[in-house]
Amino acid sequence: MPSRIFVTGLGFISGLGSNVQENLDSLLNLRSAVGPVRYIETSLKDELCVSEVQMTKEELLAFAGLTGREACSRNSLLGMIAAREAFLHARLNEHQGLRIGLISGTTVGGMDECEKYYQDFLSNDSRNEFIDIYDCADSTEKIAGYLGLKGFMTTISTACSSAANSIMFAARMMKAGKLDCAIAGGTESLTKFHLNGFNALKILDKMPCRPFDAARNGINLGEGAAYLVLETEEAKKKTGNKIICELTGYGNACEAFHQTASSPDGTGAYLAMKKALDMSREHPDNIGYINAHGTGTDNNDLSEGRAIETLFPGKVPYVSSTKPFTGHMTSAAGSAEAIIAILALLNGIIWPNLNFSSPMPELNFKPVSELIRGVDLNVVMTNSFGFGGNDSSLIFKKYGIY
Amino acid sequence: MTVPSFLKSMAYINGIGIISPQNTLPGQEFLEPAVEHTGDFLKAIEPVFKTYIEPIAARRMSRLIKMGISSAKICLQDAGISMPDAIITGTGLGSVEDTEKILSELTVEGKFLNPTPFIQSTYNTISSQIAISLKCHEYNSTYVHRCFSLESCLIDALLQISDGSATNVLTGGIDEMTLNHLSIIRRLGIWKSEAIRNLDLWSCGIPGAMAGEGSAYFIISGEKNEHTYARLEAAETLYKPGSTNETARLAACFLDENGLSCEDIDLVLMGNNGFEEHDSICEDIVSRALPDSSRVLYKHLSGEYHTVSGFALFVAANILKKQSIPGSLIVNAPAPKKLDNILIHNHYRNTDHSLILVRK
Amino acid sequence: MDELIDKLKKEVIAQLNLEDISVDDINPDSPLFGEGLGLDSIDALELIVLLEKNYGIKIEDPKDGKKIFYSIRTMAEFISEHQKKA
Numbered sequence: 139m140p141s142r143i144f145v146t147g148l149g150f151i152s153g154l155g156s157n158v159q160e161n162l163d164s165l166l167n168l169r170s171a172v173g174p175v176r177y178i179e180t181s182l183k184d185e186l187c188v189s190e191v192q193m194t195k196e197e198l199l200a201f202a203g204l205t206g207r208e209a210c211s212r213n214s215l216l217g218m219i220a221a222r223e224a225f226l227h228a229r230l231n232e233h234q235g236l237r238i239g240l241i242s243g244t245t246v247g248g249m250d251e252c253e254k255y256y257q258d259f260l261s262n263d264s265r266n267e268f269i270d271i272y273d274c275a276d277s278t279e280k281i282a283g284y285l286g287l288k289g290f291m292t293t294i295s296t297a298c299s300s301a302a303n304s305i306m307f308a309a310r311m312m313k314a315g316k317l318d319c320a321i322a323g324g325t326e327s328l329t330k331f332h333l334n335g336f337n338a339l340k341i342l343d344k345m346p347c348r349p350f351d352a353a354r355n356g357i358n359l360g361e362g363a364a365y366l367v368l369e370t371e372e373a374k375k376k377t378g379n380k381i382i383c384e385l386t387g388y389g390n391a392c393e394a395f396h397q398t399a400s401s402p403d404g405t406g407a408y409l410a411m412k413k414a415l416d417m418s419r420e421h422p423d424n425i426g427y428i429n430a431h432g433t434g435t436d437n438n439d440l441s442e443g444r445a446i447e448t449l450f451p452g453k454v455p456y457v458s459s460t461k462p463f464t465g466h467m468t469s470a471a472g473s474a475e476a477i478i479a480i481l482a483l484l485n486g487i488i489w490p491n492l493n494f495s496s497p498m499p500e501l502n503f504k505p506v507s508e509l510i511r512g513v514d515l516n517v518v519m520t521n522s523f524g525f526g527g528n529d530s531s532l533i534f535k536k537y538g539i540y
Numbered sequence: 541m542t543v544p545s546f547l548k549s550m551a552y553i554n555g556i557g558i559i560s561p562q563n564t565l566p567g568q569e570f571l572e573p574a575v576e577h578t579g580d581f582l583k584a585i586e587p588v589f590k591t592y593i594e595p596i597a598a599r600r601m602s603r604l605i606k607m608g609i610s611s612a613k614i615c616l617q618d619a620g621i622s623m624p625d626a627i628i629t630g631t632g633l634g635s636v637e638d639t640e641k642i643l644s645e646l647t648v649e650g651k652f653l654n655p656t657p658f659i660q661s662t663y664n665t666i667s668s669q670i671a672i673s674l675k676c677h678e679y680n681s682t683y684v685h686r687c688f689s690l691e692s693c694l695i696d697a698l699l700q701i702s703d704g705s706a707t708n709v710l711t712g713g714i715d716e717m718t719l720n721h722l723s724i725i726r727r728l729g730i731w732k733s734e735a736i737r738n739l740d741l742w743s744c745g746i747p748g749a750m751a752g753e754g755s756a757y758f759i760i761s762g763e764k765n766e767h768t769y770a771r772l773e774a775a776e777t778l779y780k781p782g783s784t785n786e787t788a789r790l791a792a793c794f795l796d797e798n799g800l801s802c803e804d805i806d807l808v809l810m811g812n813n814g815f816e817e818h819d820s821i822c823e824d825i826v827s828r829a830l831p832d833s834s835r836v837l838y839k840h841l842s843g844e845y846h847t848v849s850g851f852a853l854f855v856a857a858n859i860l861k862k863q864s865i866p867g868s869l870i871v872n873a874p875a876p877k878k879l880d881n882i883l884i885h886n887h888y889r890n891t892d893h894s895l896i897l898v899r900k
Numbered sequence: 901m902d903e904l905i906d907k908l909k910k911e912v913i914a915q916l917n918l919e920d921i922s923v924d925d926i927n928p929d930s931p932l933f934g935e936g937l938g939l940d941s942i943d944a945l946e947l948i949v950l951l952e953k954n955y956g957i958k959i960e961d962p963k964d965g966k967k968i969f970y971s972i973r974t975m976a977e978f979i980s981e982h983q984k985k986a
Contacts, residue, residue, distance in 0.1 A: 140703075245662060247684075256643040259724045266727050273633060274663065274684040279779075279891070288780050292692040293685040295663040303681055310699050330646055335658030340945060340962045392627070392680035394671040397659050399941060409677055525659070526668025528680055595920040596938060653949040655942055 140313035142386075145534065146379040147228030147367030149220040149323075150477050152464050153189035153360055156201065157223055162481055165489055168509065170463050172346045172358045178250075178328045186342055188328060189360030189465030191216060202284070209267040211248035214280035216470075217325030220363035221281045224321055228367035230285075233377055239317040240282050240291040241308045242365075243300025243324030245469045247274040250329045277325055290317060295469065297524030298431070299390075300324050301364065302472030302532055306388040308368055318373040323365035323473030332468070333359060339398060347434035347466075349459035350443065350505045352496040354434045360465020364473040381537040383480055386517070387420070389413025393527025399437050400523065404445030407431075407521065410529035411449050414519065418533040425455045425533070426515040427488055429479040430505070431523045432459020433466055438523060443501040454503040455519075456510070462492035472522035472530060479520040480534055486513045551701045553857045553898070554708070554767045555619025555759035557611040559584050560851055561738075561752055562841050562868075566614055570858050574841060574868035577738040581717045582752035582843035587614075597673070600656045604635040604716045607755040608666040609673055612710060616674075619759035619767050625706035626679040628696050629667035630689030630713040632846020635660050636721045666714060679706065687888040689713055690847045694760070694775040694896065701762040712757030713847025722751055730815050741814045741840035742870065749813040752843015756850030758857075769857035773897040774798050780891055784821060787893055788828035791885070794895050805833045806876040807859070809852045811886035812837055813844040821890050830883070837870040849886050849896060856882040856898040904976045912972065915950045916943050928972040936971075944969055951975075957982050 150157065153171025154164035164171065171189040175182075178190065191198070198215040199206045202222070221240075225231065230238060248271035255265035270276065278293045290311065294303045301324025308320035336342050336359060343356035368385065369377060391413060393406025400406060415422065431442055439459075446454055460478050467474050482489055491505035498504075516536045523529045558564045561582035562575050577583065584607065589598060592610040601609070608629070616622065633639075638660040645654075659665060664682040671680050679700065683692035690713030700706040725731055732748035741750055760772055776794050781787040792802055808826050812819040826835060842851040859865055863879050884896040909923045912932075916939065930936040933944070944965045951957045957979065959965060968978045 253643060253646055257647055259727070260720065263727055269724060269728060273686065275632075275686045275688070275892075278685065282779065290777065291685070291779055292683055292688055292777070295682050295684040296667075296680070297662055297664050307681070307696065310696075310703070314699050314703065331642060332658075334646065335642065335655070335661075338653055338655040338658055338945065338949075339942075340655075340948075390679045390681065392668065392671040392677050394668075394675050394677050396672070396940065397665060397669065397942065406677065524664065525662060526664050527671065528664055528668060528682075596918070599917045599919065600942065653952065655945045655949075659942065 141370040141372065142384060143309045143312060144369050144374050144384055145366050145382040145480065146369050146374065146377065147224040148382065148477050148480070149222065149224030149227065150364045150474060151191055151216055151220045152362030152467065152474060153191060154464055156219065158477065165463060165478065165481065170346065170492055171360065172462060172465055180330050180333055182333055182337060185344055187344065187346055187358050189358060190328060191362055209271050210280060211251045211271055211277065211327070213244060213246045213248060213250050213325055213327040214277040216327055216361065216363040217242060217277050217281045218284040220323070220325065221285060221321055221365045224365040224367045225285050228379055229377065230367065236318045236373060236376065238287055238289045239308055239311055239320035240278060240287050241294065241304040241320055241322045242278040242281060243294045243304040243469045243472065244274050244277050244326055245295050245297060245300065246326050246329050246332065248272045248276050249331050250327045253329055253331050296528035297526060298468050298471050299522040299524040299528045299530040300469035300472060302476070302522040302530035303390060305366060305473060305476065305532060306390060306530065309385055309388065312368060312370050319367060319369040321365050321367055323363065324470040325363035326361055326467055326469040328359060328361045341435050343434060346493050347462055348493040349430070349432035349434045349461055349491055350439050350498060351494050352498050354436065354439060356435055357433050358465045360467045362464065362467050362474060363470050364477050366473060366476060383483055383534045384537050385532065386535045387414040387418025387533035389417065389531045391529050393529055395527055398525050400441035400527065402441060404441040404448070406527050406529040407442050407445035407523055408448050410531040411445060411519065411521065414531040414533045415449065420517055420533065422450050423453060424517050425519050426513065427456045427479065427482055427518045429475045429518065429520040430457050430459045431521040432461055432491065434461065439498065440500055442521065442523065443498060447502060456488045456506050457503065458489050458491035458506045460489050475520045475522065476532055479518040483515050483518045483534060483536055486515050487511050488513055551698055551772045552761050552764050553758055553769045553772050554761040554765060555615045555621065556769065556854055556857060557613065557615030557618060558754065558756040558854045559586060559607045559611045560754040560842055561585060564854065570862060571841065571866040571868045574739060578735060580719060580735045581722055582738055582750065584754050602635045602638050602660045604637065604714065605660060605666055605669055608714045609670055611712065611755040612670045612757045615710065615757040615759055621708055621759060623674060623676060624678065624708050624710035624759065626700050626709045627667050627671050627676060628681050628693040628709060628711040630683045630693040630847055631663055631666060632684065632686050632689050632715050634663040634684065636716055636718050640718060640720050686846050687849065687886050687892050687894055688777045690849050691775050691777050691894045691896065694772065697760040698772070698775065701760065707762045709760045710757060711760055712755065713850035714755035715753055715845040715847045717751045717753040717845065732814065738840050742837065747816060749815040749818065749844045752845050752848065754842060754845070754851055756854050758853065770860040771899040773899045776895045778893040781893055784824040785828060787825045791825065791829040791895060798897055800881060802830050803832055805830050805881050805883045806879055807882045808833045808835050809856060809882060809884040810835050810837055813839045821887065822885065826885065832874065834874055834876040835872040841868060849884055849894060852884045853896060853898065856884060860898060860900045901976060901980065904979065905972055908972050908976055911950055911954060915946050926972060930971060932969055932971055955979050
């Protein structure tokens with residue numbers, strides 16, 4: 139009988155705050171982090187709004203307690219800070235002999251540094267120490283070094299579902315008896331590389347995004363990192379950690395439709411959510427809240443909306459996208475929004491889908507637009523759908539509810 | 541130090557599709573004769589891509605994607621399967637060519653307008669475009685972690701098979717090299733500073749590794765059939781295992797957990813790549829852990845890249861199926877008495893070590 | 901106009917990397933998207949880039965592309981119109 143998977147630690151840094159509590163405070167006070175560009179140097183500065191972690195790289199280094207002597211990217215720093223919070227929350231530093239895995243999602247890797255030095259790389263030796271930090275693995279290994287982890291580790295890059303897939307893979311490794319616990323999630327800092335890339339795809343909104351709105355006009359990019367500590371039942375007996383909630387279902391499916399677009403009927407999204415639902419053995423009526431992928435693009439919100447209606451015919455649960463709060467954190471979105479969904483679960487709150495005013499004519503439901511308190515929430519779902527159709531869905535359940 | 545627990549799942553290699561610097565396309569003799577290269581890196585010998593990809597579909601595909609899709613289709617044909625139950629890709633650097641295009645345009649930011657290179661530069665585009673070409677809605681993932689990339693895929697595939705999620709997993713590793721990228725990494729002092737003849741890699745006296753590239757896809761299956769090459773017994777990754785002695789000990793544990801002793805290993809496919817510091821670590825570990833096993837060098841045929849264990853797995857699977865070792869490989873004494881069990885060892889900067897166990 | 905149509909065909913083939921297609925294969929009045937050449941949303945974005953790089957015409961909203969890029973002829977007519985205004 140494969141082990142149950144418990145969440146025992148959370149770590150989160152975003153435009154909303156530098157730890158879980160600060161992020162929660164921002165959500166409760168309806169404080170969006172989306173605004174003008176403040177930190178990243180880009181010629182698109184005056185054209186876009188983004189969500190940035192409100193610290194320079196030097197401030198992040200200081201916050202992490204590092205000197206900056208070793209070449210390190212902003213992306214890695216965000217990952218280290220969030221992973222450390224989760225690691226300490228679950229007191230993993232106090233337990234020896236546990237097989238701890240580190241599974242991290244990222245696409246940026248060290249690109250936020252390397253994109254500055256590309257011409258140097260080609261023409262001189264002045265920036266050689268940055269050559270090695272370019273790839274995705276570097277950020278994962280920086281986190282490992284920072285926390286003194288030497289167990290199993292790997293890096294997943296499936297675009298916007300990277301962090302969700304990291305959580306899933308960690309759970310599967312634990313159920314197979316290969317790990318006792320895992321730090322799983324993702325990290326992504328803003329880069330000129332992907333700001334310009336998304337801009338070339340013409341799917342960025344110059345104004346704050348409006349997911350599921352009839353007049354929605356695209357994405358606001360965001361940055362940050364978020365990690366969960368997951369434990370098996372056996373590990374939890376050893377650590378004695380309080381169970382935050384349980385990961386009861388997950389699903390990974392591929393849209394297989396187009397390199398950037400989702401199918402109009404939301405096949406991939408539906409399949410991912412259905413797999414998660416089937417695994418959780420929950421009746422659809424038991425899902426109290428869906429934290430949608432809800433990017434604010436024409437395509438995603440229609441596709442995802444249709445998939446939700448197909449899976450929950452006639453009775454769509456509360457749905458909201460929290461990307462108007464955090465921006466689209468791309469490879470970190472899956473774990474960031476998992477934590478936001480968990481915070482909803484623990485507090486009995488439905489987060490509003492900010493900036494919403496007109497329902498989409500194609501859908502029969504509309505997202506929640508006001509904060510709702512006092513909700514009897516037992517099970518929540520969170521969706522992450524990546525470019526290329528890498529679709530993932532996670533289900534978390536309040537512990538002790540059957 | 542905690543001894544890692546290793547995967548024990550029965551799974552078979554039922555199909556292979558590989559594009560490499562050697563003659564490894566369908567119908568070609570197994571690594572005979574060796575192909576000579578004299579360029580700065582070992583360039584993969586491409587098939588006629590039109591055979592596997594509609595020209596209109598190929599219009600915006602980079603060379604890397606074309607290699608990935610073609611080798612995946614070759615693999616499926618080899619296994620006699622039209623639709624896999626999962627698609628998992630490993631790549632160390634993704635599309636270097638597209639990444640370079642964007643980085644060079646970014647120096648004057650407003651100039652960067654083309655969406656195509658950006659889409660092609662995302663690591664998961666390979667796995668996703670394979671899925672699009674097959675219309676496969678099943679599990680799909682991409683691992684990007686240096687010389688753990690393909691190994692993570694194999695571990696994931698073995699998990700899928702042992703928990704019953706999948707019977708036939710299409711999984712592979714792919715990386716490309718460009719002259720631009722080579723010029724950059726040459727600054728690190730671990731790559732040969734000039735072009736040599738690949739077959740002289742071990743004797744040329746010029747320090748450094750030789751770069752290569754390639755794409756190797758496999759069908760890992762829970763069912764043995766007439767297409768079966770060999771058993772994929774287990775895969776493991778070790779991060780900063782410590783001294784070569786400790787790494788050797790962990791390698792021995794890995795074998796023990798899979799029901800084998802060091803004496804049972806007939807061949808070790810060595811991670812040697814021509815860079816002395818790297819090679820001495822390979823030799824030290826293997827001589828401690830597996831003093832009686834034959835050692836095979838192969839990177840003069842493939843070059844070095846993050847997912848080169850795909851080439852090694854192709855080599856191991858074919859040796860076990862054909863029960864012979866082609867002359868293009870270099871076998872160091874002692875000569876093997878039998879060909880039942882092969883261990884593949886590789887490492888990156890003595891930080892990431894990987895082990896793959898393949899059996900008849 | 902015929903000259904522009906011919907020039908555009910070559911530029912579209914180059915920009916979209918339509919290796920196997922020759923200038924004679926493209927009927928200037930056939931739809932470029934859906935049926936006809938079967939181009940998609942990413943090609944539309946690439947055509948927007950082509951208009952800006954080669955003709956200095958900027959299209960802000962990709963949705964405007966539907967009419968403009970219906971066929972080679974509609975593209976040519978759009979370019980002519982804009983070049984007259986300039």
